[in-house]
Amino acid sequence: MKVVVVGGGVAGTAAAWAARRAGAEVVVVHDRAGASALASGAADWDPWEAATGKHALDADAALLAAALGYLTDPCVVCTASGVVRAAHGRDRAVLDLGPLAGRRVAVADITRDDWDAELIARALGASAWARTTETRFVPRAIGFSAAEYGSSWDLAARFDDPGEREALTTELTKAQGEVDAWLLGPWLGTAPGVAEALADRVGLPLGEALSLPGGAAGARFESARDTALAQAGVEARNEKASGVLHGDRQLEVKLEGGDRLVADRVVLALGGLLAGGVRLDEARAGFELSLDAPVMLQVDGQSIDAVSTLHGVDLAAHGGSFLERVGIATEGAAACGEPLVFVAGDVMADRPRTWLRALVSGLAAGRAAGR
């Protein structure tokens, strides 16, 4: 069985991993960074405003999430603008405030334009969670110059170097009297393992606030993905796919460079509107995928054509979050009417765009495709 997965986000990675475990020969094709490479480091099942309780995941989901550097237990995370919230999982480098309820958390005070420790500590301390749990946040100066690192990504890359990590360990250890944990910005490595190594050396719980788009959490995802796919024996190609065609008995995936990949099954894990997997074609005032494929686009249970007017799609009729729901119509894990084409992640119509749903739908598509 030959499976081609288009998309290297969490959904495509999960599909490739599961299809490979089902015994298929698998190629993943992906081009630019998608939502998984821009994400915050929190993993939710429902959009977090609507999050409720714990969502049970099967053993494969937890195993793959761990390989991608994520823990899948309920936790409490925070942003650099002082928002505290529950999540269903997190990048291991992100600090879980849950076990620190009622304790004293130091907010690392280093000179950077995008990190004001005094303000962050005040905002976190004023949050409903901190007030209810009587958790205190205190800015704590550390003698570390970071002003010369433009983006938080650059600063995170600095701590991939064990020597730089050791220097930070020394400064944190010097500064840490009477605190129970350290909160830092999203700077703890572009490869997985840096936060854990630092916490071990410092001897206190330690971790990041959530990343802004394009930050360290996304970089760690890409690094962990490449390792997980290589270890699973999946071939990865960094190229744009331009179309999926029906051959006599098989499918063909056309690559922009000219190659054609023959496949028994194809998984489309292209991402949603935000990542460019689904696009708004302004000239036609309609939607299209980033490649030609024999699939139907849908929103709110109706094919896009059925909801369009003569002047294109009637955006107003579907409310504000409509763009978030446009995607490929599916029956189970397969595309409607196309039993050899499977669909996963944010490109599925009418599903919340969250990390855990992308992972779980990717596993389902990969298992079905690899059979």
Ligand SMILES: Cc1cc2nc3c(=O)[nH]c(=O)nc-3n(C[C@H](O)[C@H](O)[C@H](O)COP(=O)(O)OP(=O)(O)OC[C@H]3O[C@@H](n4cnc5c(N)ncnc54)[C@H](O)[C@@H]3O)c2cc1C
């Ligand atoms: C800024 C931001 C913050 C977020 N925060 C959270 C959060 O706090 N909690 C949470 O649960 N979720 C969050 N999400 C959502 C979550 O990250 C996504 O739901 C999830 O990562 C989607 O994964 P995916 O694999 O479906 O798509 P993506 O990660 O978007 O992957 C799509 C892939 O398809 C590839 N691709 C598309 N078209 C082609 C083509 N023609 N040829 C080749 N490759 C192609 C792209 O290169 C990419 O690799 C956030 C997303 C963003 C952007």
